Amino acid sequence: MFTVVLDEKGEVSRQYQAQAIPTSYLLDSKGIIRKKMIGPMSYDWMVDQMESIQ
Secondary structure, three states: OOOOOOOOHHHHHHHHOOOOOOOEEEEOOOOEEEEEOOOOOHHHHHHHHHHHHO
């Protein structure tokens, strides 16, 4: 489970250039964006991508 937050003022959307909902980002341990997925993602895709950035 994960927390979903509401970007009421659009500040985060502008900073991360989120153009559609959902947009997901995979960050490394330093907070650097390593992958960006626009649209829905499957569990298997998420697991594969997480393993690829470790």
